[in-house]
Amino acid sequence: MKSKNISETIPRPDGMAKATGRALYIADLPQGDADGRTQDGGVPVGPSVGLGTNQLVGRFYRSPHPRGRITARRYPQVPDGYTIVDATHVPGKNQIPMAASRDLPCFADEEVRYIGQIVAIVVGPDPQVVDELVDGIEIDVEARPVCLNMEESIALKGGAIHGTDNVFCRVDLDRGDVDAAFAHAATVAEGVYDTGFQEQFYMEGQGLITWRDGDRVGVRGSMQCPYYVNHAVTHVLGLPHDGVRVIQDTVGGAFGGKEDYPEIMGAPMAVASWVTGQPVKMLMDRVEDMAFTSKRHPSRCTYRSAWDAQGHLLAMDVLIDIDGGAYESYTKIVLMRAVFTCLGVYNVPAFRIRGRGLATNTVPSGAFRGFGAPQSLFGLEMHMEEAARTLGVESLELKKKLFLQKGDSTITEGTFRDTIILDELVAEAERLSQYSQKRAQYPTGGMRGIGMSFIIHGCGFTGDGEQKIIKGEVALEKDEAGHVEILCAAVDFGQGPQTTFRKVVAAVLGKEPEEIGFRYPDTDRVPDSGPTVASRTMMVVGYLIQKAAEDLRDHWKEGEFQRVEQKYSMPPGMAWDQEKLLGDCYATYGWGINVCEVETDPVTWETKVVGAWGIYDVGKAVDQRVVDGQIQGGMSQSLGYGAMEKLEIDHSGRFRQITMSDYMVPTSLDFPRTEASTVDNPYPYGPFGAKGMGEMVHDAGHAAYAAAVEQAVGKPCPCIPLVPETLLNIMEEHR
Amino acid sequence: MTVKLTVNGEERQVEVKDGTRRLLDVIREDLGLTGAKEGCGEGECGACSVLLNGQLVNSCLVPIAQADGSRVLTPEGLAQTPEGQVLAEAFTECHGAQCGFCTPGMMMASAALLYRNSQPNEQEIREGLSGNICRCTGYDMIIDAVLMAAQKGRGLWG
Ligand code: FES
Numbered sequence A: 001m002k003s004k005n006i007s008e009t010i011p012r013p014d015g016m017a018k019a020t021g022r023a024l025y026i027a028d029l030p031q032g033d034a035d036g037r038t039q040d041g042g043v044p045v046g047p048s049v050g051l052g053t054n055q056l057v058g059r060f061y062r063s064p065h066p067r068g069r070i071t072a073r074r075y076p077q078v079p080d081g082y083t084i085v086d087a088t089h090v091p092g093k094n095q096i097p098m099a100a101s102r103d104l105p106c107f108a109d110e111e112v113r114y115i116g117q118i119v120a121i122v123v124g125p126d127p128q129v130v131d132e133l134v135d136g137i138e139i140d141v142e143a144r145p146v147c148l149n150m151e152e153s154i155a156l157k158g159g160a161i162h163g164t165d166n167v168f169c170r171v172d173l174d175r176g177d178v179d180a181a182f183a184h185a186a187t188v189a190e191g192v193y194d195t196g197f198q199e200q201f202y203m204e205g206q207g208l209i210t211w212r213d214g215d216r217v218g219v220r221g222s223m224q225c226p227y228y229v230n231h232a233v234t235h236v237l238g239l240p241h242d243g244v245r246v247i248q249d250t251v252g253g254a255f256g257g258k259e260d261y262p263e264i265m266g267a268p269m270a271v272a273s274w275v276t277g278q279p280v281k282m283l284m285d286r287v288e289d290m291a292f293t294s295k296r297h298p299s300r301c302t303y304r305s306a307w308d309a310q311g312h313l314l315a316m317d318v319l320i321d322i323d324g325g326a327y328e329s330y331t332k333i334v335l336m337r338a339v340f341t342c343l344g345v346y347n348v349p350a351f352r353i354r355g356r357g358l359a360t361n362t363v364p365s366g367a368f369r370g371f372g373a374p375q376s377l378f379g380l381e382m383h384m385e386e387a388a389r390t391l392g393v394e395s396l397e398l399k400k401k402l403f404l405q406k407g408d409s410t411i412t413e414g415t416f417r418d419t420i421i422l423d424e425l426v427a428e429a430e431r432l433s434q435y436s437q438k439r440a441q442y443p444t445g446g447m448r449g450i451g452m453s454f455i456i457h458g459c460g461f462t463g464d465g466e467q468k469i470i471k472g473e474v475a476l477e478k479d480e481a482g483h484v485e486i487l488c489a490a491v492d493f494g495q496g497p498q499t500t501f502r503k504v505v506a507a508v509l510g511k512e513p514e515e516i517g518f519r520y521p522d523t524d525r526v527p528d529s530g531p532t533v534a535s536r537t538m539m540v541v542g543y544l545i546q547k548a549a550e551d552l553r554d555h556w557k558e559g560e561f562q563r564v565e566q567k568y569s570m571p572p573g574m575a576w577d578q579e580k581l582l583g584d585c586y587a588t589y590g591w592g593i594n595v596c597e598v599e600t601d602p603v604t605w606e607t608k609v610v611g612a613w614g615i616y617d618v619g620k621a622v623d624q625r626v627v628d629g630q631i632q633g634g635m636s637q638s639l640g641y642g643a644m645e646k647l648e649i650d651h652s653g654r655f656r657q658i659t660m661s662d663y664m665v666p667t668s669l670d671f672p673r674t675e676a677s678t679v680d681n682p683y684p685y686g687p688f689g690a691k692g693m694g695e696m697v698h699d700a701g702h703a704a705y706a707a708a709v710e711q712a713v714g715k716p717c718p719c720i721p722l723v724p725e726t727l728l729n730i731m732e733e734h735r
Numbered sequence B: 001m002t003v004k005l006t007v008n009g010e011e012r013q014v015e016v017k018d019g020t021r022r023l024l025d026v027i028r029e030d031l032g033l034t035g036a037k038e039g040c041g042e043g044e045c046g047a048c049s050v051l052l053n054g055q056l057v058n059s060c061l062v063p064i065a066q067a068d069g070s071r072v073l074t075p076e077g078l079a080q081t082p083e084g085q086v087l088a089e090a091f092t093e094c095h096g097a098q099c100g101f102c103t104p105g106m107m108m109a110s111a112a113l114l115y116r117n118s119q120p121n122e123q124e125i126r127e128g129l130s131g132n133i134c135r136c137t138g139y140d141m142i143i144d145a146v147l148m149a150a151q152k153g154r155g156l157w158g
């Protein structure tokens, strides 16, 4: 590489194909062309990979009933060439295997738990006929009362949906004598903090093609985790792992929303291809996508904190409930992250934390950038504002005294081993935003305010998950002419590994990034480097790639084909007990600060964001614009979450906002430019010092926003989104 | 019915059964030009943007009968022009494209803006792109790209 500094930005290698319309997303793939071509991402195009002219259209028949035992199914007469496929056709197990659960069936069999649950898939050549067949299907259920939210879930409305108590999972942590601390406290602060559903709103809807090739099955399309799709399809079809081939096409955004859904959608499609022997294509339109794919878990956090007469924190007592929807799916691991993040950047001497994932009759909640952290950090940061008001001190001063330091214990009694640079981040945030000066200057309730929130985000899978569950592997291959290709399963859905991984290898080998090959993953070609989730791609997979490149460099043989491989191993000293949830819950942490400045209109209660800042410790930015792009895009999403993205359910558990005109996402006019900044703090086990960062940029912008609104309106704002009606209610309640 | 269009400078004739078919479907399916994307199908996202007789439109809202006899510029056609090249390079350099799904539409909206106003300021760019949703970038680097294209393409935009 020409530049010595890996942070110095390069043009995106995938930029021209995307900007000129040449990049092919699943909906763009040509049908019937001869084999042997590849598309811009380097994946093959042609009839043998699902693109033959015998392709069928697939559509799901989804339950119109929210809850009950299925007592009858009525299928219409099916013309030649059309097929209805349901649970009776599943050759393997009728369940979608996920990282920590298998309770979601591939096809609903005995019962339905939410409106939209997949009961059958209809496939055939003419989309109109397929639609008519879907419309002709009916099921009868023995209906039971619908449980709409966490309160009804706890009250066991209609009886338990899951187990005997509707609790999918619990995560509890304790340190010290919390009751004694509260008994001796001079001051106790308390609050309840709510967050709503949030839609990922990737611009490209879900879309896949499945096909059968003898005893094998293929799946291609829009996804985050090719090997998750591979595992799910092998499980449902009862095939060996090499019996399923998964290919990623260009992905038009994901944000977690394509972590579970390609399995939920792809497994029934694969059964249909298995049964018919033909390729099946399904593209979801925006309404189906918004109505039935997984969303961010709604949450209710209750924080109580005990303080002594000098204003020292004695203890915290925290309850975290998240709404998992109808099946557990990813709820346990979302809850773990919510709990492990719920004390933020603060050193809390004693605590009692009780976390629950609850069942309701709504679409199963799933992964969304941040994965539980945006919920608990909202509760925590808003509670710190509350505590500061109760104690009569400035919240930043209160927080600063509690900052974690190297050597402190983590929430799970592990150790913060790496240098923590929160003070430097605060200095940078002050320099850019003049936070403290503005905070002091704006009178409370004067309709202008500024807020600051703090972020901690564990990088990679929780605990020893990388070692015990994921076991990531990567490879590099060099051909005789010296061309080097990266082989791993990491997906670029916009967050940049096509740029950053090439830079890492190029920097090690002294080449230019554009000389390094890196095709979109095809599980027939690449090892399982794990899913593209959990802020692990750069830090964990990128580090394996750096090590592989160093190995290749050190053993380079001119004119020969060479292949080098790397397998994950835990950084030295890390220890984790998964039973007791004790030890190092993450290998290391990303840190950050968000500042937001607002003006509220006292007539319409509309709030305008007038400034936004994101300051982070990402270890080392492997490409400054890739990192800044994450910071700015994450800020936009988190401000949307805090300010405008309202998603409600109706009396039967359906989402009310299922079109783009009803669900408001930020436009170019809604928020000002986010000033992005990073402070270097290299991590020894990340590539060139890089840590994970793709998620923490969505962890707390909403908290900074709500804190700013609190100053502007002079009232506590403990729930988001703070749309004008909500703010008006808050003002009237406190009149 | 037979519909005549001049697409990216080339005369094309398309047979359609139904004049209410969407222009977006005709250019994607019948003409094989898949640069314009469907993000919502209801005129809210701008992913399907094309220029129709020089005007920026959401092609998912245009019935094909209404486009009969018109000039259509799609993202593929824009890419062939010097202005399109400058814009595409600016999006690439400024990282104005992340997942890229909104990008062809953003390219069309940016071109429409620059043809109208060759040296826009940040606020004018925000207004010019306000009909196009991007979920990835937060828009800031798209704005950087348009500013760069205005700068580097000085003289190109007329
Ligand atoms: S697809 Fe036409 S505006 Fe969204």
Ligand code: FES
Pocket (backbone or CB within 6 Å): A203, A252, A253, A494, B096, B097, B098, B099, B100, B101, B102, B103, B133, B134, B135, B136, B137
């Ligand atoms: S780059 Fe992904 S939507 Fe704009």
